[in-house]
Amino acid sequence: MTLKGQTALVTGGSRGIGREVCIRLAQEGADLVINCAGSLHGAEETAARCEAYGVNTLCIQADVSDAVSCGAMFAQAKEFSGRIDILVNNAGITRDQLLLRMKEEDYQRVIDVNLTGTFYCMKEASRMMLRQKYGRIISISSVVGLRGNAGQVNYAAAKAGIIGMTKSLAKELAAKKITVNAVAPGWIETEMSEAVSDDAKAAFLSQIPAGHPGSPADIAHAVCFLAQPESSYITGQVLCVDGGMAM
Numbered sequence: 092m093t094l095k096g097q098t099a100l101v102t103g104g105s106r107g108i109g110r111e112v113c114i115r116l117a118q119e120g121a122d123l124v125i126n127c128a129g130s131l132h133g134a135e136e137t138a139a140r141c142e143a144y145g146v147n148t149l150c151i152q153a154d155v156s157d158a159v160s161c162g163a164m165f166a167q168a169k170e171f172s173g174r175i176d177i178l179v180n181n182a183g184i185t186r187d188q189l190l191l192r193m194k195e196e197d198y199q200r201v202i203d204v205n206l207t208g209t210f211y212c213m214k215e216a217s218r219m220m221l222r223q224k225y226g227r228i229i230s231i232s233s234v235v236g237l238r239g240n241a242g243q244v245n246y247a248a249a250k251a252g253i254i255g256m257t258k259s260l261a262k263e264l265a266a267k268k269i270t271v272n273a274v275a276p277g278w279i280e281t282e283m284s285e286a287v288s289d290d291a292k293a294a295f296l297s298q299i300p301a302g303h304p305g306s307p308a309d310i311a312h313a314v315c316f317l318a319q320p321e322s323s324y325i326t327g328q329v330l331c332v333d334g335g336m337a338m
Contacts, residue, residue, distance in 0.1 A: 095120030098172040102126040103182030105133030107281035111307035117141035124168040155208030165215040178216040180209040180230035198245040205249035226269040234277045261327030270326040277333025278304040301334030
């Protein structure tokens with residue numbers, strides 16, 4: 092277990108990709124701080140599955156888009172383990188609509204959670220990791236942030252912004268033994284993707300050279316790779332896990 096003795100904080104860890112990331116890191120021996128925005132029930136289910144691998148867990152309900160709430164979450168995490176070695180910025184929402192029909196509040200909420208929430212978490216984690224002189228920051232972007240998608244102007248802007256922040260922060264922290272990378276999923280089968288119409292699913296699948304959607308486990312494996320101590324010479328990168336969709 093190559094991450095034994097380390098602690099990871101995963102935002103949006105109550106389901107889907109976030110839950111799978113938590114489980115994969117637990118399999119490697121990392122203790123987990125599992126964040127959720129809503130009910131703690133889902134996060135507690137994730138925690139139970141992680142604890143089966145002999146690791147310690149802490150569930151925290153917090154809105155990452157709120158600076159005070161985010162700061163309090165990191166303070167709790169520090170009390171729990173004394174350090175955060177790995178941050179996975181996974182919390183995200185969608186409010187899809189064509190631009191001319193998109194409500195301003197739906198645009199802003201997606202930016203607040205997906206992009207500003209990532210900024211707040213990066214800032215809090217950076218403070219801790221600079222004192223530790225070690226860290227791994229991994230943010231979940233999207234293939235949509237690289238190539239755009241009709242009806243997702245807000246989501247695409249947020250996910251593209253994550254890539255820009257990742258590359259900028261990587262340059263700021265590279266000399267301090269802290270790596271900053273992003274994973275860009277393509278079409279992944281999750282609860283969020285189930286809400287998409289059959290026609291939209293067919294359109295997405297036609298763009299994937301691999302011919303099938305990915306799974307949350309595919310993303311979790313990529314995150315785990317970037318979280319390893321052996322990945323110390325990889326920073327400022329965007330790892331597409333998309334079956335070739337972004338080629």
